[in-house]
Amino acid sequence: MLRRLLPAPAMLASIAAVVVLPLILPSVAMATEVVVFIIATLGCNLLLGYVGLLSFGQAISFGVGAYACGLALIHLHIGVWGGLFAALICSIIAGLVVGALSIQKRGIYFVMLTFAFSQMFYFIAYAMAEVTGGDNGLLNVPRPPLTVFGVTLLSLGTPLSMYCLAAIVFLVLFVFLHRLVASPFGSTLIAIRENEERAIAVGYNTRIFKIIAFVISSWVTGMAGALYALFLNFAPLSNIDVSMSERIIIMTIVGGTNSLFGSVLGATFYVVVGNLLASVWPRWLLVLGIILIVVAGYLRGGLWSGVEWTWQRLRARWPVAGAVEQREDRGGA
Amino acid sequence: MSAEPRTALAVEGLTKRFGGFAALKHVSFAVREHSIHSLIGPNGAGKTTLFNCLTGALKPSAGRVVFAGRDITHLPPHRRARIGMGRSFQVTNLFQNLTVFESLRLAAQAQTGLAALDFVRPKELLRRAVANAEVVLDRLGLGPYRNTKAGELSHGRQRLLEVGLALAVGPSLLLLDEPTAGMGVEDIGAMKELIATLARDYTIVLIEHNMRVVLDISDMITVMHLGEVLVEGRSDAVRRDDRVKAAYLGSEG
Amino acid sequence: MNLYLIQVLNGLGIGMIYFLIAVGLSVIFGIMNFVNFAHGAFYLLGAYLCYAIAAATDSFWLALAVGPLAIGALAWAAETRFLCRLYRVEHMYQILVTLGLALVIQELVVLIWGPIGTHVSAPALFRGVLSYGDFAYPKYRLFVIGFSAVLALTLWLLLERTRYGAILRAGTESTEMVSLLGIDIFRLFSLTFALGAYLAGLAGVLAAPIRGAEPFMGPEALTIAFVVVVIGGMGSFAGALAGGLLVGVVQSVMSSLWSEGANVMIYVAMALVILLRPRGLFGRT
Numbered sequence: 001m002l003r004r005l006l007p008a009p010a011m012l013a014s015i016a017a018v019v020v021l022p023l024i025l026p027s028v029a030m031a032t033e034v035v036v037f038i039i040a041t042l043g044c045n046l047l048l049g050y051v052g053l054l055s056f057g058q059a060i061s062f063g064v065g066a067y068a069c070g071l072a073l074i075h076l077h078i079g080v081w082g083g084l085f086a087a088l089i090c091s092i093i094a095g096l097v098v099g100a101l102s103i104q105k106r107g108i109y110f111v112m113l114t115f116a117f118s119q120m121f122y123f124i125a126y127a128m129a130e131v132t133g134g135d136n137g138l139l140n141v142p143r144p145p146l147t148v149f150g151v152t153l154l155s156l157g158t159p160l161s162m163y164c165l166a167a168i169v170f171l172v173l174f175v176f177l178h179r180l181v182a183s184p185f186g187s188t189l190i191a192i193r194e195n196e197e198r199a200i201a202v203g204y205n206t207r208i209f210k211i212i213a214f215v216i217s218s219w220v221t222g223m224a225g226a227l228y229a230l231f232l233n234f235a236p237l238s239n240i241d242v243s244m245s246e247r248i249i250i251m252t253i254v255g256g257t258n259s260l261f262g263s264v265l266g267a268t269f270y271v272v273v274g275n276l277l278a279s280v281w282p283r284w285l286l287v288l289g290i291i292l293i294v295v296a297g298y299l300r301g302g303l304w305s306g307v308e309w310t311w312q313r314l315r316a317r318w319p320v321a322g323a324v325e326q327r328e329d330r331g332g333a
Numbered sequence: 334m335s336a337e338p339r340t341a342l343a344v345e346g347l348t349k350r351f352g353g354f355a356a357l358k359h360v361s362f363a364v365r366e367h368s369i370h371s372l373i374g375p376n377g378a379g380k381t382t383l384f385n386c387l388t389g390a391l392k393p394s395a396g397r398v399v400f401a402g403r404d405i406t407h408l409p410p411h412r413r414a415r416i417g418m419g420r421s422f423q424v425t426n427l428f429q430n431l432t433v434f435e436s437l438r439l440a441a442q443a444q445t446g447l448a449a450l451d452f453v454r455p456k457e458l459l460r461r462a463v464a465n466a467e468v469v470l471d472r473l474g475l476g477p478y479r480n481t482k483a484g485e486l487s488h489g490r491q492r493l494l495e496v497g498l499a500l501a502v503g504p505s506l507l508l509l510d511e512p513t514a515g516m517g518v519e520d521i522g523a524m525k526e527l528i529a530t531l532a533r534d535y536t537i538v539l540i541e542h543n544m545r546v547v548l549d550i551s552d553m554i555t556v557m558h559l560g561e562v563l564v565e566g567r568s569d570a571v572r573r574d575d576r577v578k579a580a581y582l583g584s585e586g
Numbered sequence: 587m588n589l590y591l592i593q594v595l596n597g598l599g600i601g602m603i604y605f606l607i608a609v610g611l612s613v614i615f616g617i618m619n620f621v622n623f624a625h626g627a628f629y630l631l632g633a634y635l636c637y638a639i640a641a642a643t644d645s646f647w648l649a650l651a652v653g654p655l656a657i658g659a660l661a662w663a664a665e666t667r668f669l670c671r672l673y674r675v676e677h678m679y680q681i682l683v684t685l686g687l688a689l690v691i692q693e694l695v696v697l698i699w700g701p702i703g704t705h706v707s708a709p710a711l712f713r714g715v716l717s718y719g720d721f722a723y724p725k726y727r728l729f730v731i732g733f734s735a736v737l738a739l740t741l742w743l744l745l746e747r748t749r750y751g752a753i754l755r756a757g758t759e760s761t762e763m764v765s766l767l768g769i770d771i772f773r774l775f776s777l778t779f780a781l782g783a784y785l786a787g788l789a790g791v792l793a794a795p796i797r798g799a800e801p802f803m804g805p806e807a808l809t810i811a812f813v814v815v816v817i818g819g820m821g822s823f824a825g826a827l828a829g830g831l832l833v834g835v836v837q838s839v840m841s842s843l844w845s846e847g848a849n850v851m852i853y854v855a856m857a858l859v860i861l862l863r864p865r866g867l868f869g870r871t
Contacts, residue, residue: 127846185452194428203414203443286693292686
């Protein structure tokens, strides 16, 4: 009961992160980019960390969300709500189609299937150049003010205003996912990850659960895509390229798949280090490559496990706020 | 104790072919409610294949499986748990990283239908699942281990949890696949007692290799050999049957 | 008609190259259950080593002989040093590590040779075209087809007639059995990984005079290799060959008819194979 009044440490940390990011990063624009990819990474983390499904389909949802939002704003002249809603509908449909088909297979076949779909969507987007702009991307995506019944909530004209929109979407989705993983539905996803055969034996229709998880993941990543289109005023073809999926997967694993907050760490790390290093040394990907090898080799829990380890060490030395941790521990599996 | 005991599970003419090889040939038997019915036989007799047909892991080539009067031959495995068939695995197949309590809670939660799809409320608030898990936890005597990860339990307690996951499903029929596999002598005794007491409330179908356990607690024994039913009867009858002896001594069983 | 024949020949040539890339990836996965996202980087290195050695020594043949060997050695070193620790680990970490390795190799290539691709000339012996009436076709491409065919035959003989080949084939069915027979399974893995990398590097050397050498050609090779492996069947030599040729020819013919559709079709085919016949053309279940 106390949990509902006092948000768990991860919740507090994410609110803190969102407040702090624009202050410590060199630009608000970079902070917005970070938040966009945090959201995308959360979508991937739900599937990878909680259901145990490695999907290369993140780019599909990210790209579809970006295109849907952009096209809705350009052609339908509906406001930001409309753009976000269009992204919601389209990414859910894409997630449903790709998910329902991909889930028919397991293991490496599932992974390869999502890979095939990702490439399919890429080449379709490339071919439909009249709609998507093809190689040039979807240009001139407008960014009208965010209004409710005529009252302007956010002008979205300034970088900070745009950041606020991204931050709010992030917080809403984070709370949603945080509750989801602690819910009966979430516990079933974890059971499927741990031992799908046993989950079936005790009575779960694991296919349905996996498809729903896939759709939710697709929706979340689609929202990130929509925000990205608003942020850039542009939806490039690279959004839907399989390398975008790879990028998001890297952020997810580097951040840590044992906790939702790992996504915050992973995306922040990738975007910030990428931007900072890239301006200093164009070959920063070399460093990323080495980091990937080290993380997968030695720090499998990602940055989050590093944080947890530090946290445990600190707790052992200074047993303060013990009650908060106890609740957090019991809430876990 | 009442009138005519009912048939909980009936197997009729069950046949399973893998290519040219017939693993099961027209197997038929009936399991009485609240009885312990054991399936025994040397290796290769077809027990596992039969068990897989009962749990839905395999589709038979011919024949029927009837549960509580309902033809379930083609029912998918997850539906069988929902209509009252709980099963345990021969090779321990638990949620290694989840605690004992959470494992049981999950099994109980699967029976709550749409409530398992709730993605808003904390899982602890699904009281039915929590309560059922507590009951099973008690019955197994695993209370002190409720927060231990399944993978960290001793082998004997893991086998108990195996049975527990079948129980938590709230079944009327328990299908237990070699529950005493790999257990030490004391643990076997405890398992034997547990199964015997469970028969008061459940119908139990048992595959077992441990003859002492089988002969002690079974109400009915079906002996299989080379895919067919060889002999069926009570413990003393089966123990003395020459054909059974021949089957076990003749093959590498 | 001539155009059609040219497309088919192009397809055969590129298909053989796909086969060389895919066969290594397929066998590596079939035996070691290891998903190798660095495989495209071996191909990339092959193309660049071809360029570098040919530029330095003016001999394509030296590049063909030495380049892939160097890549095989590099792969052996990487496998024995740290990749071997990942065989028991979940696929996602294997992907992450090999992706990292691919990135490192790619960025090193850019550091050494610059971000813009280069052209690589065919060996003097096979420059120009072969004419037959009014039909002309580049000699080098014919060489690639012929050389790869011989190579495929050699590999087949290796698989079917040598002890190593027998062990390899047994290994794709069960590594447990192989190790129980007393064979050093880790040596087998290292050798197989190195051989796969060698073949991918060879494919890169062969492809360089046709496609040039360009730092970002690795991912493209990798994705096509995945398609070929899936369609042909994981762990199967015949599958890699049949799959490679099929994809190569179809892609080549389709690209002159409907080029955007060609690419979509390939991945639709890949998805259909996984959904309807996961073991592909020649794979085992």
